[in-house]
Structure formats: structure tokens, C-alpha cells
Amino acid sequence: MSSNISMILAKLNKKDPNKLSLNIMDLLKKNITDFKKVEIAGPGFININLSNKALISIINKIFKEGKSFGSYKAKYSYNIEFVSANPTGPMHVGHSRGAIYGDVLSNLLKFNGNKVIKEYYINDYGNQINNFVKSVFLRIREIKYNESFVNEKELYPGDYIIEIANKILSKSKLKFNSLKDNYNFLTKESLKYSMEMIKSDLKKLGISHDSFISEKSIVNSKTVIKAINQLKRSNYVEEGFLEPPKGIKNEDWKKTKRLIFKSTLFGDDTNRALQKNDGSWTYFANDLAYHFNKVSRNYDRLINILGADHTGYIRRIEGAVKALSKNKQILHCKVCQLVKLYKDGSPFKMSKRSGDFISVNDLLNEVNKDSIRFMMLNRSNDVELEFDFDKVLEKSKDNPVFYVQYCHARIQSIFRTIDFKSKKNKQVKIGDINFNKYEKEILKKVFEWPKIIKIASNKYEPHRIPFYLYELATLFHSYWSKGNEDEKFKFIKKGNIDKSKLLMMQLVLIVLQNGMKILNVSLPNKM
RNA sequence: GCGCCCUUAGCUCAGUUGGAUAGAGCAUCGGUUUUCUAAACCGAGGGUCGUAGGUUCGAAUCCUUCAGGGCGCGCCA
Structure with a gap:
């Protein structure tokens, strides 16, 4: 056993650490009999050899525990949001990293006696969902009426869409003449099946969430307005204009008056729009409402696990939680860097849109859950993770x-x-x-x-x-x-x-x- | 242009919230099996901790500068 106490005390008192060590050593020798040997080494470390008696008492304590x-006794309540993959298809390898990270972090905090709620935010609202449902509809037309599926940019071409289409067809005798007429039904069914896929993937990885919150239900419950009204009162939200985006060109951009959140107060680059051109809420506005809901549930600590592509979002949402909770609650966003997939010695690109991604299911067909979990945690979450498909398959x-x-x-x-x-x-x-x-x-x-x-x-x-x-x-x-x-x-x-x-x-x-x-x-x- | 992350051995990475002579795995070379499980072990070589400063008893670790790589920068989600 070794102690650097003298160096720490030396810093506080501005004294020579070696002298302090001598004094401490004398005190130890006089008062405690559990030590076999005490000596000073290096710049002032005190090295202690424990006697058998002391050793045994530590061992007995471990057996008792x-x-x-x-573990140490902690009793905070945590809400950890992780995965939250869009319900437009199965999970891919990249998702599994955040999933496993979040799951193990939850286990760790529980191990220490904390109460942890594992939460999944379902993004079942917005354009992506429209495109997803449209894709399912077109696949249904393809199967039922032999119309060829034209792969437009926005659509989801993956085979799992065909599976969903087949499942819906096997249970429904509708004619599917127009997307508009069947929209609500198709949305409900498609989302049901895609969430089933995701939950099944998670289960195979050994992960289960305690709570699923739907974006759509947040929107329908008018929480957005409540959250924004509160922020208006505390002057974090105002009507105004924003500068054109600096990063990428957006031809739809228009300078019009709208509600904005003053995220620059929290270190963000720019203030953020809460409304689109047509006055409808942005994704951020809905997310703000969702976090208002989280804040109202009174956890001691909130944690979000995000993918690397969401780093730019952190300031905004952490700021939002501060504003919504009047500085009483803090949201910590932890980022998992990318998973680089290697196959046959070269990088393997993943794309959810194109449909040629490696899904968690593909991976699980060849590698067991234990290896995946261990490998995904065998790196700090802050660095990119090289996942060599061939190597993991070797089982070597x-x-x-x-x-x-x-x-x-x-x-x-x-x-x-x-x-x-x-x-x-x-x-x-x-x-x-x-x-x-x-x-x-x-x-x-x-x-x-x-x-x-x-x-x-x-x-x-x-x-x-x-x-x-x-x-x-x-x-x-x-x-x-x-x-x-x-x-x-x-x-x-x-x-x-x-x-x-x-x-x-x-x-x-x-x-x-x-x-x-x-x-x-x-x-x-x-x- | 701005923000976040990274830079440590040939390669992939740890590194105790600032401590002793900077560590693993892989790769390379050389050894170990009548066994309690060799899916293992032992040994050797390999380092200016990206650069330049600063803080102090002491820096891979904290601060600043610069360089290189990644991700992001929406009125998408």
C-alpha cells in the first residue's frame, strides 16, 4: 500500500514532503500495530506493508460484502436516455455501441445503490416517418399490384420494408389504393413492427428499457406550448429573426419572424429556431417539450447518450434543461464516437438509407452477445472504435x-x-x-x-x-x-x-x- | 469560419480525477505442454507521450500556442 498524503499536505502547507512523511511515519508506528513495515520512498511516498492481521480483516470484509x-452507497435517481434509434428500421452496429454503453452505465449506477430509469425516446413523428410509411406503402403496392418500387432519394429501400409490407398484408384486407386514405393505419402498423424489430435486437444484446416515450404523444399532449410558455416567462424564448446557417446551404431557408430559444446564453453558437417556415414546431421544440416532461419527473440526474453526429446538439439541449428546471437539474450528454466497421481489410460504410448497412441482427447471427458487449466497451467512449468484423468472427x-x-x-x-x-x-x-x-x-x-x-x-x-x-x-x-x-x-x-x-x-x-x-x-x- | 473529440511503441489502445523507472494486446524474434484447462505462460527488441511555451516539489494528465485526423455546424430528425 502506498500513500501520497505528504505531497498533498506539502502543497497545502508549503512544506517539504519528505519531512512531513517522517512525522507521519512516526505517528503511524506509535499508534497502529497493523503494519508490518512502513517506509518512505521517492519524493515522499509512504509505503506501508500490511500485517497478516490487517490483511485478514480486509479479506473478511470482502467476503461479508x-x-x-x-459498491459504495449512493442513492440518487437517474434517468438515462439511450439508443433512441429512429423507428424506421432495425438497429445497426453503430447504435449498439451507445446501447451497450448506456446499459452498462445503468448497471454500474444501480450497483452503487442508485435508482435508474432506462429510457428510450421514440422519434415517431416528422418527415422521416412520412417517408418510412410511404416506403411501406409503395412496397405493398409492389407486392399486391406488381408496381415496381422506384427508389427515390428520401425513401427506405431496405429488405426489412418488404417484410413489414408482407406482415401488414397478411393481416389486412384493405385495398391500399391511396397512401392518404390508409395513412393512419399504415403508420400505426409500420411503427409497431419497426419497434418490435428494435426491441428484439435490444433483447438479443441483453438490453431492456424501463420506459418508452413517444415523440408523437409529447406533441399531442401540448407539452410543447407549456414548455415554451414557461421559457417565455423566464425570458429564454422570444420572437425574432435568425441569421442564415453557416455550415451547409439550405435553399428552403427564409428570413421570417418566429419563436427562437436563446441557446447562446448557454454557450451555443447561435440561437435556435423553435418553429419552421410554416409555423409548425421543429424537432428541437418537441425535444424541449420532452425534456420538460423529464424535468417534471424530478430525477436527481439526467443523462443522454448520443452518437457522435449529435455533438452539435449538446449545448442546446443541456441549456434547455437548465432553463426549464430553473437551474435545478443538470443534463449530462455523453457522446459515443463512431464505430468503424472493417471487413475484408477495408472500411465498410454504413448507410441506413441505402439499406446495405450491417444490422445488429446480422452481427448477432455470427458473433455472440458476450463478445459484442465486451468489444464495444473495450474502448473509451470518447474515441473511435474499430470493429473488425473478421477478427470478431474468428472467435480467437x-x-x-x-x-x-x-x-x-x-x-x-x-x-x-x-x-x-x-x-x-x-x-x-x-x-x-x-x-x-x-x-x-x-x-x-x-x-x-x-x-x-x-x-x-x-x-x-x-x-x-x-x-x-x-x-x-x-x-x-x-x-x-x-x-x-x-x-x-x-x-x-x-x-x-x-x-x-x-x-x-x-x-x-x-x-x-x-x-x-x-x-x-x-x-x-x-x- | 466556428464548436466538440482525438494525437502515447511498427499497428490498435490503456493510463488511478497531478505522483515513483510511461503500460497492455497485436505484429516481429526466441523459449515453455507426460498438466490443476497451452483458448495459457515466459523472455527480447521497440517511446522526445503531435509541436512550442506556462503552472510546481512533480505533467501523458491542468492552462495557452500551433500542426495533423475525425465528427458536427438546418427552418432534417
């Missing part, structure tokens, strides 16, 4: 999930061999326990687990968990193999096992199980 080892040693699972399988293998069963309420006593240096390394790693959880939770960085588990597994595999070189490091000798080894393995097991439970990745007993 068991499934909650690593390149895949780190196997490595961690294998560690678990080896421990279980030992337990099987000696017919060991974990007992409840075990109390370890000081006796013939004597950890060697390899075991101490592993214990040290196990003791780090709560710190990993704390950082991962505070920073919303669940990727730290797979990295940590991988490191723990490395130490274990390394120690295991010592037995190949030297008989005395064999775990089992003549059917017996050292008490210290048994303890060490039980501790590793606790951490592996707690960690993988948060990741929702399985731990097979045999591989």
Missing part, C-alpha cells in the same frame, strides 16, 4: 472476453477438482496463512476494485471495468503458469490446496462475478 463488494484469442472468462473457468476447474463448495458466513482466522508475492500482487489488484468502480461511476466511464478485469485475469493466468515451471506453485498438491490460494481464488471470483454482472457478460464454468 460479497456481491456488493466494490484476440478476443479479450475469452481471456477473462477463461480465468473464471480455471478457478471453477480447481474447485471442481477438489470438490470445493463456497460456504456462507465464512470467517477467516489468522493461522497458517502466508501469501507469497504473486498472491499478494493479485490481492492488491482485488483491493483496487472499489476504486475502479468509483472512478468509472463518477466519470461515467464503464470501459474501465473490462480493462480492469483483463488486468486481473492477466495476473491470475501468469501465476497459474508458474506451476508449469515449478511444482511448488501448483495449486493442487496431492489433492490438497493451500488455504491462502483458496482464499485468493475466492476473492478473484467475487470480483469477476461482480464485474461481469455489471457488464452483463456470462461467465461459463467450463470452456
Whole structure:
């Protein structure tokens, strides 16, 4: 164990850290007997070797905590919105990253005792939906009346549209003469089937949401007006004109008076329109209303998981939450960078519109859920993730999930061999326990687990968990193999096992199980 | 033009909210299997942490400059 307390105190008091360390060391030696050795190293670190007595008391504490080892008591309520993929088709590989990130972040926060609502915002309103429904209609015409499907720019050509068309046809005897006459029916049915597809994809990835909120229902409930009225009163919304957009040309742009949200007050580049040319609400206006609804549900903390292509949206919506909650609630937007898909050694472009994207379902047909989950978290969410289709399909040693699972399988293998069963309420006593240096390394790693959880939770960085588990597994595999070189490091000798080894393995097991439970990745007993 | 993210070994990336001699995997080279699971392990080579400054006992980490890459910049959703 090591402490940098002297350096911190030195900074505060402007004193020499080495001198402070000497003083602290004296105090420690006088007052505490749990230390075997205390010494000063480097610029003023205090290194402490724990006595067996102290070690045992820590181990007993871990056994007592068991499934909650690593967690700390927090009791905030969270709303985490993630996935929220448009209901115009199945999920693609890019969506799965945010989905898994959000899901594991939720598990992590729950592990610490927080209450978490996992929410999905269904964008079942607007032009995309019109185009989606039109696509379904045209496919129906194609099937029923042999009219060829002309692929216009705005339409969705993917095969799943044909599937939806077939499903609708098999249940309905309507003639489908005009889109207009069948519009409401088609919209309802198409959305039902596309959401079924998405939910099924999510389920296969091990993800389920607690709450689904429909954009259309927000619009119909007039929440938009309520939200905007409140913002008008606090002077965040006004009628006015906006400058022409700087980024891309838009021929439809017109300078007319409309309601705008003053997002520049929150660091945005420009104020944002709440109304379109024709006076109808923009997507942002509806989203504002949705977040008004979220704010009214009184969570302690709001989190949105967004794709990289929505970074420009963050200032606006975070500002909106501040304005709507009168600075009482804070929305944190976390961004997942792109997933770059590689196949046959070259980049594989995804496009939802063209219909040639790799869907989550395609992926799941070839790679198991555990590997996908682990791989998607094996990067910080802030960096692009290279997903090598071929490599993941190989199911080889390149895949780190196997490595961690294998560690678990080896421990279980030992337990099987000696017919060991974990007992409840075990109390370890000081006796013939004597950890060697390899075991101490592993214990040290196990003791780090709560710190990993704390950082991962505070920073919303669940990727730290797979990295940590991988490191723990490395130490274990390394120690295991010592037995190949030297008989005395064999775990089992003549059917017996050292008490210290048994303890060490039980501790590793606790951490592996707690960690993988948060990741929702399985731990097979045999591989 | 503006905003956000990134730049660490040949490649892909970690890096403890500022700590000790910067770490893994892959790739390269060389070793280890009558076994408690070799889906594993051990060893070797490989670094000016993009650049230039600053903050301090101490910087890959914080601040500023510049360069390179990605994403975005709608009255689409």
C-alpha cells in the first residue's frame, strides 16, 4: 500500500514532503500495530506493508460484502436516455455501441445503490416517418399490384420494408389504393413492427428499457406550448429573426419572424429556431417539450447518450434543461464516437438509407452477445472504435472476453477438482496463512476494485471495468503458469490446496462475478 | 469560419480525477505442454507521450500556442 498524503499536505502547507512523511511515519508506528513495515520512498511516498492481521480483516470484509463488494452507497435517481434509434428500421452496429454503453452505465449506477430509469425516446413523428410509411406503402403496392418500387432519394429501400409490407398484408384486407386514405393505419402498423424489430435486437444484446416515450404523444399532449410558455416567462424564448446557417446551404431557408430559444446564453453558437417556415414546431421544440416532461419527473440526474453526429446538439439541449428546471437539474450528454466497421481489410460504410448497412441482427447471427458487449466497451467512449468484423468472427484469442472468462473457468476447474463448495458466513482466522508475492500482487489488484468502480461511476466511464478485469485475469493466468515451471506453485498438491490460494481464488471470483454482472457478460464454468 | 473529440511503441489502445523507472494486446524474434484447462505462460527488441511555451516539489494528465485526423455546424430528425 502506498500513500501520497505528504505531497498533498506539502502543497497545502508549503512544506517539504519528505519531512512531513517522517512525522507521519512516526505517528503511524506509535499508534497502529497493523503494519508490518512502513517506509518512505521517492519524493515522499509512504509505503506501508500490511500485517497478516490487517490483511485478514480486509479479506473478511470482502467476503461479508460479497456481491456488493466494490459498491459504495449512493442513492440518487437517474434517468438515462439511450439508443433512441429512429423507428424506421432495425438497429445497426453503430447504435449498439451507445446501447451497450448506456446499459452498462445503468448497471454500474444501480450497483452503487442508485435508482435508474432506462429510457428510450421514440422519434415517431416528422418527415422521416412520412417517408418510412410511404416506403411501406409503395412496397405493398409492389407486392399486391406488381408496381415496381422506384427508389427515390428520401425513401427506405431496405429488405426489412418488404417484410413489414408482407406482415401488414397478411393481416389486412384493405385495398391500399391511396397512401392518404390508409395513412393512419399504415403508420400505426409500420411503427409497431419497426419497434418490435428494435426491441428484439435490444433483447438479443441483453438490453431492456424501463420506459418508452413517444415523440408523437409529447406533441399531442401540448407539452410543447407549456414548455415554451414557461421559457417565455423566464425570458429564454422570444420572437425574432435568425441569421442564415453557416455550415451547409439550405435553399428552403427564409428570413421570417418566429419563436427562437436563446441557446447562446448557454454557450451555443447561435440561437435556435423553435418553429419552421410554416409555423409548425421543429424537432428541437418537441425535444424541449420532452425534456420538460423529464424535468417534471424530478430525477436527481439526467443523462443522454448520443452518437457522435449529435455533438452539435449538446449545448442546446443541456441549456434547455437548465432553463426549464430553473437551474435545478443538470443534463449530462455523453457522446459515443463512431464505430468503424472493417471487413475484408477495408472500411465498410454504413448507410441506413441505402439499406446495405450491417444490422445488429446480422452481427448477432455470427458473433455472440458476450463478445459484442465486451468489444464495444473495450474502448473509451470518447474515441473511435474499430470493429473488425473478421477478427470478431474468428472467435480467437484476440478476443479479450475469452481471456477473462477463461480465468473464471480455471478457478471453477480447481474447485471442481477438489470438490470445493463456497460456504456462507465464512470467517477467516489468522493461522497458517502466508501469501507469497504473486498472491499478494493479485490481492492488491482485488483491493483496487472499489476504486475502479468509483472512478468509472463518477466519470461515467464503464470501459474501465473490462480493462480492469483483463488486468486481473492477466495476473491470475501468469501465476497459474508458474506451476508449469515449478511444482511448488501448483495449486493442487496431492489433492490438497493451500488455504491462502483458496482464499485468493475466492476473492478473484467475487470480483469477476461482480464485474461481469455489471457488464452483463456470462461467465461459463467450463470452456 | 466556428464548436466538440482525438494525437502515447511498427499497428490498435490503456493510463488511478497531478505522483515513483510511461503500460497492455497485436505484429516481429526466441523459449515453455507426460498438466490443476497451452483458448495459457515466459523472455527480447521497440517511446522526445503531435509541436512550442506556462503552472510546481512533480505533467501523458491542468492552462495557452500551433500542426495533423475525425465528427458536427438546418427552418432534417
